Amino acid sequence: MLLTPEMTGIASPDPLKNAFKIKNAAHAGRQGSMPISVDHQMWHHWWNMPSSAQRRALYIHIPFCRKRCSFCNFFENGAQPQRVSRYVNALCEQLDRASNTALVQSRPFDTVYVGGGTPTDMSADDLYQLGQMIRKFPTVDGAEITLEGRLNGFDDGKWNSALESGFNRFSFGVQSFNTQVRQAAGRLDERELLLERLHGLSLHETASIVVDLMFGLPGQTDTIWQQDLADVIASGVHGVDLYQLINLPGSRLEQAEGKGKPIQGFAAGHRADSQQRAEMYRYGANTLEQANWQRLSSCHWRRDTRERSVYNSLAKSGIEILPFGSGAGGNIHGYGMMNKRDLSSWYDAQANENNSLSTLPVRVPAMFMSPNPDAALDAAFKRGLDAGELPFDSLTVAMVEHLIPLFEAWQQHGLAKLSKRALLLTMAGRYWNVNLQTGLFLYLQENVMQNLSEAS
Ligand SMILES: C[S@@+](CC[C@H](N)C(=O)[O-])C[C@H]1O[C@@H](n2cnc3c(N)ncnc32)[C@H](O)[C@@H]1O
Ligand code: SF4
Structure with a gap:
């Protein structure tokens, strides 16, 4: 078997800090499918065919933000109110068309996620309109319906409108509570305002309030991170994600560093390196767990069982997601599908289609991919490694045997513990879980199984 450090990490007395040099990507994946073209006939066939998925989700993208944050490359379009309303109207028309199809009506959706960008930048009326449209889609009892965004500008009018129209989970990016770190990253509100608002929203009887925190931001020292953890625990929220800052291509931070430009002001003072970030992760995980927060994945914890993180865990399980x-x-x-980001061609496609008699959703500019023959297997790996436990009954005996040399190397390097029934990641393994996923896919590519039919 070929084993390389990229797959196994390296031996170190402190694997959390040193098993790999750097987190190599936000997500791992392997090329299991090919780009294909989808003509009108096939598109129509898809919408007229009932779904055979066991579980499924609806994902709705709102590609607007009012301001570009230094660390992020998700910014797509500026959020002028009229621009956003025009988009929501067009989007609702597409959702309306879809809601009447055999594909949509054939099975209930487990979860709906309205993500971005910054969906909370929609007006109260837009939010209400979108929520009402989502109600046309069949959902399971108690389905999780998430609205993503930020606290800035999310006033009581929007909150009430979102609740009334059916949203029951709210995911806010906070990143850091520290006002100076926030300002350096291009964030708008001050710490006290965020804490007060989160406290108020979290008092709701049923809605789940979760926040994203990042570690490794410019200016964010260990002391500031410790305060961020204390703040999130005190805020009353029901769940938290801890994300390590990744140098995302195209972000202002990455561009400044790529050009060798110094970072200005307060932010110039401190930049945690990969080893310090590992320590920040350890501190965050230990602090939450000592406060009795339950770990749901390598980066997500909850304080209250109302928080279920259904979309995030199902999305990693390779379920059907209608985008x-x-x-x-x-x-x-x-079939994989990625709607292109260019807003004007998204509108053009709809203007062209309006001349046709079809009542199906418009086929907007998109990249389509053939079905991945290894989709179920890849999902089992991703779900397991992300959750920190890969149960062997989700794999064939032959596949487990094939992977044992890699698992033993992870065990030797302090990244995992092997038992008869599962591979359990250590704290270090959970921190490096995206590298482990990448390593596993590389291992399978370099060490092809003799009998492929035994793989899945
Ligand atoms: C798509 S963004 C939407 C969040 C929302 N618009 C906001 O401003 O808070 C979702 C999350 O991705 C995370 N994120 C963005 N850039 C990141 C980066 N460079 N490294 C790690 N996480 C990042 C942030 O925690 C953010 O809350
Ligand atoms: S963090 Fe949120 S508001 Fe900031 S650029 Fe990214 S998506 Fe937009």
Whole structure:
């Protein structure tokens, strides 16, 4: 078997800090499918065919933000109110068309995620309109319906409108509570305002309030991170994600560093390196767990069982995700689909289609991929490694045997523990879980199984 450090990490007395040099990507994946073209006939066939998925989700993308944050490359379009309303109207028309199809009506959706960008930049009326449109889609009892965004500008009018129209989970990017770190990253509100607002929203009887925190931001020292953890625990929220800052291509931070430009002001003072970030992760995980927060994945914890993180965990399980809106990605009948980000061509496609008699959703500019023959297997790996436990009954005996040399290397390097029934990641393994996923896919590519039919 070929084993390389990229697959196994390296031996170190402190694997959390040193098993790999750097987190190599936000997500791992392997090329299991090919780009294909989808003509009108096939598109129509998809919408007229009932779904055969066991579980499924609806993903709706709102590609607007009022301001570009230094660390992020998700910014797509500026959020002028009229621009956003025009988009929401067009989006709702597409959702309306879809809601009457056999594909949509054939099975209930487990979860709906309205993500971005910054969906909370929609007006209260837009939010209400979108929420009402989502109600036309069949959903399971108690389905999780998430609105993503930020606290800035999310006033009581929007909050009430979102609740009334059916949203029951709210995911806010906070990143850091520290006002100076926030300002350096291009964030708008001050710490006290965020804490007060989160406290108020979290008092709701049923809605789940979760926040994203990042570690490794410019200016964010260990002391500031420790305060961020204390703040999130005190805020009353029901769940938290801890994300390590990744140098995303195209972000202002990455561009400044790529050009060798010094970072100005307060932010210039401190930049945690990969090893310090590992320590920040350890501190965050230990602090939450000592406060009795339950770990749901390598980066997500909850304080209250109302927080279920259904979309995030199902999305990693390779389920059917119907994507709507410019920049949305998902898959229909096993075919991957990524709507292109260019807003004007998204509108053009709809203007052209208006001349036709079809009542199906418009096929907007998109990249389509053939079904991945290894989709179920890849999902089992991703779900397991992300959750920190890969149960062997989700794999064939032959596949487990094939992977044992890699698992033993991870065990030797302090990244995992092997038992008869599962591979359990250590804290270090959970921190490096995206590298482990990448390593596993590389291992399978370099060490092809003799009998492929035994793989899945
Ligand atoms: C698509 S963004 C939407 C969040 C929302 N618009 C906001 O401003 O808070 C979702 C999350 O991705 C995370 N994120 C963005 N850039 C990141 C980066 N460079 N590294 C790690 N996480 C990042 C942030 O925690 C952010 O809350
Ligand atoms: S963090 Fe949110 S508001 Fe900032 S650029 Fe990214 S998506 Fe937009």
